[in-house]
Amino acid sequence: MVELELTVNEKTYKLEIEPDERLIDVLRRRLGFTGTKEGCGEGECGACTVILDGRTVNSCLVLGVQAHGRKIITIEGVGDRRRPHPVQRAFVEEGAVQCGYCTPGMVLSAKALLDKNSDPSPQEIGVAMSGNLCRCTGYDKILRAVQRAAREVSGK
Amino acid sequence: MKKRGTGLSCTWYGTGYGNGFPDVSSAFVEIHDDGTATVLTGAVDVGQGSSTVFAQIMAEELGLNPEDILVCSGDTDVTPDSGTTAATRQTYNTGNAVLKAVRQAKLRLQEFAARKFSCPSPEGIEFKEGMIGVRGDPSRSMPLSELVWEARLLHGERFISAASFTAQTTPVSLENGQGAPYWPYAFGCQAAEVEVDTETGTVRVLKIVAAHDLGRAVNLTQAEGQIAGGVAQGVGYALLEEVELTEGRIKNPAFAKYLIPTALDVPEIESMIVEEPEDTGPYGAKGLGEPAMLPTVAAIINAIDAAVGVRITALPATPEKILAALAEKERGGSGD
Ligand code: FES
Ligand code: FES
Numbered sequence: 235m236v237e238l239e240l241t242v243n244e245k246t247y248k249l250e251i252e253p254d255e256r257l258i259d260v261l262r263r264r265l266g267f268t269g270t271k272e273g274c275g276e277g278e279c280g281a282c283t284v285i286l287d288g289r290t291v292n293s294c295l296v297l298g299v300q301a302h303g304r305k306i307i308t309i310e311g312v313g314d315r316r317r318p319h320p321v322q323r324a325f326v327e328e329g330a331v332q333c334g335y336c337t338p339g340m341v342l343s344a345k346a347l348l349d350k351n352s353d354p355s356p357q358e359i360g361v362a363m364s365g366n367l368c369r370c371t372g373y374d375k376i377l378r379a380v381q382r383a384a385r386e387v388s389g390k
Numbered sequence: 391m392k393k394r395g396t397g398l399s400c401t402w403y404g405t406g407y408g409n410g411f412p413d414v415s416s417a418f419v420e421i422h423d424d425g426t427a428t429v430l431t432g433a434v435d436v437g438q439g440s441s442t443v444f445a446q447i448m449a450e451e452l453g454l455n456p457e458d459i460l461v462c463s464g465d466t467d468v469t470p471d472s473g474t475t476a477a478t479r480q481t482y483n484t485g486n487a488v489l490k491a492v493r494q495a496k497l498r499l500q501e502f503a504a505r506k507f508s509c510p511s512p513e514g515i516e517f518k519e520g521m522i523g524v525r526g527d528p529s530r531s532m533p534l535s536e537l538v539w540e541a542r543l544l545h546g547e548r549f550i551s552a553a554s555f556t557a558q559t560t561p562v563s564l565e566n567g568q569g570a571p572y573w574p575y576a577f578g579c580q581a582a583e584v585e586v587d588t589e590t591g592t593v594r595v596l597k598i599v600a601a602h603d604l605g606r607a608v609n610l611t612q613a614e615g616q617i618a619g620g621v622a623q624g625v626g627y628a629l630l631e632e633v634e635l636t637e638g639r640i641k642n643p644a645f646a647k648y649l650i651p652t653a654l655d656v657p658e659i660e661s662m663i664v665e666e667p668e669d670t671g672p673y674g675a676k677g678l679g680e681p682a683m684l685p686t687v688a689a690i691i692n693a694i695d696a697a698v699g700v701r702i703t704a705l706p707a708t709p710e711k712i713l714a715a716l717a718e719k720e721r722g723g724s725g726d
Contacts, residue, residue, distance in 0.1 A: 273645075274644065274645050276644060276645070276646060278644070278645035278646050279645055328611075329611035329612065329614070329615055330615075332437035332438065332439065332612075332615055332619065333436055333437025334437065335437075359653075360653050360654045361654065363653040364652040364653045364654045365652075366653070367645065367650060367652060368653075369619070369623070369650065370437040370438075370615070370619045371615055371618060371619050371622075372615075372617075372618030372619040372620070372621050372622030372623075372656055372659060373618070373622060373651075373652075373653040373656050374614075374615075374618035374622075374656065374659050375611075375614070375615055375618065376653070377653060
């Protein structure tokens with residue numbers, strides 16, 4: 235076991251983990267952030283997306299120990315039913331959620347994009363979201379939702 | 391060189407299990423004294439939106455908001471069997487069971503209300519915006535919650551019901567081809583515009599227009615979502631997705647080797663909802679799920695043909711197959 239100290243959604247945790255434990259397992263099993271989903275476990279689907287020091291990563295490909303001393307945002311830290319993030323509100327308004335399995339990762343990818351670039355072009359949105367697979371929606375309403383959120387965030 | 395072409399395709403699709411196989415859905419309903427209602431069905435919502443559809447049906451019948459309905463689905467401890475979420479059948483089949491069940495509980499409530507409001511027939515009782523009362527006479531109405539409370543606690547009435555619905559199909563006679571193997575049928579038509587790169591063989595789908603007859607859209611947003619989802623799966627089916635087998639084993643059982651469309655692969659999608667009510671469906675509705683992906687494939691293959699004059703006869707239409715067909719055509723073959 236090794237010691238790990240990391241900040242998740244602005245709260246610092248100290249715990250002991252296995253040296254080969256994946257970040258997704260630290261988040262889901264040890265800390266209970268089950269909003270992070272596992273789709274493929276091999277870095278292809280983006281369901282496990284979290285924001286690590288401002289950048290999106292696939293938490294199934296990151297070792298827990300790599301997150302030592304760093305800041306993570308999971309879907310639980312983005313917003314909730316009472317105070318949804320503009321991206322979450324736009325997803326609801328556009329009807330961009332079907333089975334919902336891809337949704338946490340989609341929302342985090344969109345948030346990470348808008349945090350850096352509040353006025354992205356449709357092409358930039360497509361590229362930013364292309365690491366997250368969705369089998370239900372055909373992406374149409376997801377892309378519309380990100381555009382809607384961008385309009386809200388940028389005030390346009 | 392990049393060449394563009396358009397293609398068209400039509401589909402008709404028999405929904406439900408078909409061929410006389412027992413296609414049954416069931417629902418339990420209770421109307422509560424706090425202005426809410428519960429429906430239990432075995433139908434599993436895997437993202438197609440059946441739970442929302444059932445909440446809407448309940449709300450429509452009882453004059454409540456969909457948020458006032460608790461849908462409990464797919465819990466084998468407590469829900470009655472409603473068959474699989476497959477065969478494009480849940481909105482139609484389980485939707486019918488929910489409608490039948492809620493109307494039974496509703497009728498008992500109407501009978502109670504008719505007595506209370508001295509209305510000659512239960513049909514004269516209407517449900518509107520959380521109120522129940524005599525049609526056309528707002529002075530004789532009260533909140534649904536209060537009436538149900540009164541009926542339950544002062545008169546011992548209960549507004550509970552159970553109902554099943556069975557889709558009507560028959561096996562087909564192998565002798566003469568007669569029978570009604572499916573009911574209802576869904577219809578659709580799609581047009582695709584593609585761009586084929588004759589140097590690399592790659593195909594980019596630029597736009598899909600998808601028109602689908604779903605009887606009646608219970609939820610327009612979800613119907614559009616199902617169409618877009620179907621189109622994206624159709625794009626994958628046409629151009630990318632292939633289960634490769636060796637000796638019965640799947641060689642590509644992972645997303646790294648089995649590619650599905652990403653946000654960058656889906657075209658602009660324009661959906662057109664055609665509402666031709668289906669007499670046997672809930673409010674005229676019928677299924678949309680699977681039919682949304684089927685015509686995409688043929689429309690894309692036809693569009694490739696229109697663009698570069700080659701007929702692809704094995705899916706997916708990979709760059710290798712398209713380049714081989716183009717080379718064949720060059721050598722004077724038919725391109726088939
Ligand atoms: S679970 Fe991590 S990318 Fe699919
Ligand atoms: S909503 Fe089902 S995978 Fe995206």
